[in-house]
Amino acid sequence: MESRSAHQNSAVVDRIGAAKVLPVLRAADVETANGYxxxxxxxGLGAIELTATIPGWQELLPDVVKNAGDALIGMGTVTTAADAQVAVxxxxxxxxxxxxxxxxxxxxxxxxxxxxxxxxTPGELAVTMSAGIGKLFPAHVGGPSFLKSVMAILPGLKIVPTGGISVADVPKWLAAGAFAVGVGSDLYADGxxxxxxxxxxSAQ
Known part of the structure; x- marks a missing residue:
């Protein structure tokens, strides 16, 4: 029988896949982050990633989670077990x-x-197969054609390309097989x- 956490994790994956876009947000303070x-x-999106490159993210995260309503908040750029523990x-x-x-x-x-x-690389992405979902980074280096080639040999993996992707290019990545697309600085650069x-x- 699956554990409750497995069901919760599956629900997170489903929310990301349904949205097709995973906003990757960076902000210097609580007010700006909550505005984003x-x-x-x-x-109408229900999953958001904040990054650990934000100064003081440890203090920022609880306030963002509190004010996010039913939106799911992920912590990105987590590379150590210590930071993972703090994020959780x-x-x-x-x-x-x-x-x-x-x-x-x-x-x-x-x-x-x-x-x-x-x-x-395909080898690195294959490591993520245990979770069933992985992140292609930096995605702009290979572009959608690279993702399409990767999907041909790792067809069961849900891949979220992130890094250097503009809002306008999201449909191209989805057409190449992306499960969802991570979009960062282009979201809040202006407008x-x-x-x-x-x-x-609306373009999907």
Whole structure:
């Protein structure tokens, strides 16, 4: 019988896949971060990744989770078991790394939390098969054609390309087989985040 955590993790994966876009948000303070999160929620998306490159993310994360309503908040750029522990203790619903991170993988397995592990090569991405979902990073290096080639040899893997992807390019990645697409700086470089996300969703 599957554990309760396995069901919860499956629900997180389903939410990410249903949205087709995983916003990757960076902010320097709680007010800005919460503004981004509310904009994402207005667009109808239920999963968001914050990154550990944010100064003071340990203090930021609990407030973001508290104000996110039913949206799932993941902690990204997590590469050590210590940071993974802090992220979980402070409310993260899932963890993300930019490259294979064995220590976080072991922690996540023991804690029963979803870990979306990053990789660039087919071999690295194959490591993520145990979780059933992985992150292609930095995705812009190979482009959608690279993802299409990877999908041909790893057809069972749900891949979320992230890194250097613009909002306008999301449909190309989905057409290449992406399970969902991580979009970062282009979302909040200028303009309305909710409007940009709405445009992506309507184009699917």
């Amino acid at each position: 999160v509310q904009a994402v929620r207005r667009a 203790d402070r409310g993260a619903h899932f963890l993300v790394s930019p490259y294979p991170a064995a220590a976080v993988r072991s922690f996540a397995a023991e804690a029963g939390i979803l870990f979306i592990e990053g990789g660039m 309305d985040i909710a409007a940009k996300l709405a445009a992506v969703i």
